Amino acid sequence: MGDATGQDMLLTEHLEEQTQRVRAQREVLGALGVEGRIALLAQVAQRWMDPSDPFRVQAIRALPGECFLAEEQVAWGLDQAFAGVDAATLRAWWDREGGSGSASLSAHLWSGNVFVAGLPPVVASLLAGVPAFIKAPSRQPTFASLLVDSVAAVAADLGASLGQAAWPRSDAGATDRLMSAADVVFAFGADESIAALQVLAPPDLRFCGFGHRYSIAVVLGDTADQVADGRSLESSFGSLEGLARDLLVWDGQGCLTPRWIFVEGDLGRAQSLAAGAAEFLPELVTRFPGQRLGPQEGAVRSSWLASAAFAGWSRAGDHWAVAAVPWSEALPPAPPPRCLCFAAIPDLALLPSILAPLGRRLQGVARLGTVARDQELAELCAPLGLSRLAKAGALQQPPVDWNHDDVRILASLCAG
Template sequence: MTDHARIHRLAEAVRCFLTPGDAYREQLCAETEAMSADTMAAGLDASLANWDETGIAALCSEEALYMQDGVKPELAAVVLGGVLPPSHIQAIAYPYLLGAEVIVKHSSADPLFPNLLANALGDGVTVMGRLGFGGVLSRADAVVAVGDDDSILAIQREVAVATPFLGFGHRTAIDLVCGSILARSPSVAAEVAKDISLFDQLGCLSPREVLVIGTPEDAAILAQGIAEHMEDLLPRRILNISIEAAIRGTREVARAMGRVVLGPEDLQWGITVEEEGQWTGTPGGRQVIVRSLSKLGHIPDALAPIQGHLSAVGVAGGDLDPATQRSLIRLGASRIVPVGTLQAAPPTWPHDGRRPLASLCRWCGLG
C-alpha cells in the first residue's frame, strides 16, 4: 500500500466516527461503558475534526524531514490503556502510517473502540486481548504504549533496550486565564467549561486546575461563570467507588477549610476556588480547582507537583511571553493553545514532546 493510500484509508476510518448515523459511530456511542452516548459523541466531534486527509498528510510531510534514511518498522506492537478514542487513534496511527503491520492489545476497560477502528481500516491492524499477545513485544521492531506510568514502565521492561519505544503515560492539563478582564468574560468561562467537561475529564488533555493570573475575586467570578455552564451539562456516568469517595472527601475538606465550593450535592460537577499555593488537582469526574496567582512568575512553583506530567495548556489572553512558554515546556507541556481547544489535538501534535513517526524508526551509520 502506498503512503497516500494509507493516509486516505486512515482519514476515511476516522471519518466514520465523525459522521452522524454511521454504523461505527452509532455502535461506539451506544455501547461505550465509560460515558454517556451524548458525551462520547461531543468528544469525538471536538477531538477528531483535524484528523482528515489534509491533517494526516501534514503529519507525514512534517515527519519526513526527520526520517531521511531512517529504517521504518515492519512489525509494531501497540499496547492500549484507558478509554479515549483519540489517544487510541494516535497510538495505532503512528506505526500504521509508517507501513508497519500493527498488532494491538486492547485496554481491559475498552475492547470496543480498537476493534471498531481496525474494522474501519479494513486491514493492516490486528486487535487482541491479553491472550494471544504473548511474544509480540519481543518480536516487534517498534512499540507504542498508552497507560499509567507504572504500566508503561512494566511494558518497557519487556522490550529490548534498542527497540524504538513510544510510551504515553499519566499526564494532565491546565487552563490559564491571564487578567481580570478575561476572568470576568462569559465567553472565556464557556470555553473553560468545555475543556473541563469533554470526555468527562478522563483524558490527559482535560484540565484539573484553572490558573487565573489576577485576584482571588477574579478567580471567584470565573468559577461562577464556569458553574453556570456546568449546570447545563447532561449527567455523567458514575465512576468507581474509590473515585466518587475521593470527590466527596476533597469537597468536604475544602469546605472545612473555608474554601468557596460550587456544585450539586450529587457530585456531577464541582469547582473549588483556591488562592496561590501549589497544584493539587482533583479526582476527576468534572471536578476542577480555580486557583488565583498574582503573577505569571508564580506558575513554575504552582505547577511544581506535576513537573514532567503537564501535557497541555489552554490559554486565554493571547500569546504568552517566551519565558513563560519555556517554563511550561520544561514542565512537560507539548501543546499551548487557546482555551476551549485543548482536546482538538491535530495529527501533527508532537505528543509528549516527541516526533511521533520518526521516533519509531532506526538509523545506521555506514562506511
C-alpha cells in the same frame, strides 16, 4: 463487522500466527505508496465522521457501557479523533517526519481511560507503511475491533495490515509475545505499567511510553474581569464554558484534563469565575455526565469541598463542583474528578515554582484570554514538559500529528 462483545477476541496462544500474518503485509502497504495510503486513511476518517456510518453507529451504541460515558461523549470523542485525519494534515506530517525505515510491525498497547488516545500512533504506522497490531484493554475491546473492520471495509489491503486482540493486563506472557514480534511499541498507561513493560521489552526494541501526565488551565487577569462582568470574549480567547468542557468531557480522566485553573489575580477574581461556572454547570453535565461516586470517593469529595470552602469558596451539585482558593506558595491539593478548582495566583511567573514538585509532567495548558500572551505561557511552562497550549475549550482537541511525552510518533516509525 466484528462482534463488539469481545467474545471473538483472539486467543493469546495464537498471537504469533496473527502478528506474522499482519507483518507479512509490509510489502503490500509499501506498494500503495504514500499518496495511496494518505487517501485511504482519509477515507476511513470520513466514514467515522458520518453519523449514519454503521461502524460509528455501533461504537456509539456499545462504547458508553464499556467506557462509562454518555453517547454524546462518545460521539464527541470520535469527532475530535477523526476530524484531523485528512489528506492535507497527513501529507504535512509526512513531509516533516516521514521517510523510509526498517520497521515491519508496530505494537500498540492501549489503556482504558480515553478510548481514542492510542489512535494517532496507529494512523502514523499505516501512513509510514508499517503494519500495526493493537492490544486493547480486555474490558474495552470494541473500538479496536471496529477500527480494524472499518479500515478493511475501505481497502482490504490496508485492513489486512492492521490487527487487534484484547487481553487483561495480568497476561504478561501475551504482552511479551506481542512486543517480541514488533520493531516499535507505543504503550499507554500508568507509570507503573509503563515501567513494567520496559522491563519486558527486548533491548533492540524502539519503546515509546506514554505514562502519567497532567494539564492545567490559566485565566489571564483582564479576561477574568470580562467573564465576571458577563462581557463577551473574542473567539480566540476561549470561553469559561469551553474550559469546563475540557475538564468534563472525559469524566476527569486523561492527560489533557485540567487539574487546576490558575487565575491571574486575587481570591475575588477566582470566586467570581467559580460562581459564574456554577451557573451553567448543571446544564453542561447533562451532556457530559460522570460516573456515580462510591461512598469512599464521595467522602473524599466532601472533605475537599469543605476545606476549599473554609479557605475560600465552593459549591457543588450532581456530577459537578466548583471552588475558589486563595494564593498559596504550595500547590493546592488536587481536586477530585469533575471539580473546577480556581486558584488565585498573583503572578504567572510563579507557575514553574508551584508546579516544580510534579516534575516534568505538564502536558497541556488551556488558556482563557488573549492569544498575545501565548509565547509568555509557552516559555514559562516549557521546562515543566509542556507539549500543547490551546485556548480554553480546545485543549481536548489535539491534532493527529501532535507529538507529546518527548516522542516524535511518525519519526519513531521511520527511523532506520
